Amino acid sequence: MKLLKKILITGEIEALTGLMIGGSNTAMGIGGPDKMVIRNPVTKQPYVPGSSVKGKMRSLLEVSFGYIGEKAMGKVKNGPGDNPDHQTTVLFGSARGDDRQRPSRIICRDGFLLNPDDLKGTELPFTEAKTEVVIDRITSAAMPRTFERVPAGARFGLNIVVNVFDDDKFKDDLRSLTYKALQLLQDDYLGGSGSRGNGQVKIRIQSVVERTSEFYQGTDKDQKILTLDEAKVPQDLR
Template identity: 40%
Template sequence: MANEDRRRPLRGKIILRGLMVCDTGMHIGAGGNNLDIGGIDSPVVRDPLTREPYVPGSSLKGKMRSLLERQLNLPFNRYGGNGVYRHECSNRKCLACRLFGAAGGRDGDNIPGRIIVRDMSMTKESKERLSEIETGLQYTEWKFENSLDRVTAAANPRQLERVPRGTEFDFEIIYTVESEDEEEIKKDLYNIVQLLRMVEDDTLGGHGSRGYGKVRFNLNIFEGRLIGFYSGDTGASKSLEVKTPEDCTGVVDEMAEFFG
């Protein structure tokens, strides 16, 4: 491929902000290496400084990518280890690879992803509310479960840690604008919004088939920043409020026109 074909113009950023609300308890595991007597078998991931539970951006981004790959019926042609297959290709028109990126390898074309999904921290209101609830844990709850031997009916009890229902997290997704094509920008933004809606009807985190991880996204703000904004041009930005889910279509169209 010619050098000019590998250029990636940076035209600006579009920032999506809002709240993620847990409609059921949610478990995103920390993968602890220690098993303490009387302790929790599967703890949630926490900030090492504040000890507050958070949602890694990789958890949401991975779920979004997985749903898009399945929606588009893409081949799972790349083995990522641990028994996990995913789709990757060197086609820059591939909607999944364009948004989320692809490592083409030695003979392929690397495609850096266009979206950044930030780690999500609990809102101040949720921290205050959870600090008043006595669960024996900091900001979380115990969930006791049993798995049953199908032959002997012997119980195997286990204890999992969950973020309680009603907990809210601030979320932020950043889309990098590389194209002057309004339709391409619209398509990518529509896909981001639609994927968030699909996650709502799926699960986030572990043990989803047992009722965990039902979440809801309240998109509040789309903020567009042309490249001139970063050089001090205050007129090179545009902020659009989202009041209802139905507003997203008009907001996406207006934001794409701003960059077109």
């Protein structure tokens, strides 16, 4: 197995509606939101975990192909697919402990807040508190609950690396598969409570760079900076 190249995809994720990606509630004060968003412990700014982006991309892509796996981690009845002949398994890998185990070809890095100055006027630091109400069907009593979420307009970095190896099946399709997964994510939602209006995002790919294995060995200092047209980035991801 030899590394042929790395494809570096960078851009941004903009929240079109409030974004709710949960963190720990251990530091929640009395009277605070019932659910908190995840934050950088140093800057206290919210961020988008790469695991959230990658997991959502994979699940949506597998559903689009009909690749539904078996029980995962003892709880999820229909987990990630692990058939080595499936495109999604090649791209995202498989954690099985048998001959179906495959390393992931895609790396999704955490997306940090790009426009913190735009969020300084929010109720909570960089976030808002959204109250939802559950109505008792018999008594009509209202049971409010409050969630913290990142407000619409927040922008986060998008940083994805796709590794291409010489013996990969579908190695010529990994970049287009990544685009397809991002398109599905854009037309779905990121984070929690998407069916209640949260998590709509706009994804903008701003650059695509290819670096061969020779680049890292020092024998070839050139890297291929592709235009969005050369990289065949779909129009709805620009």
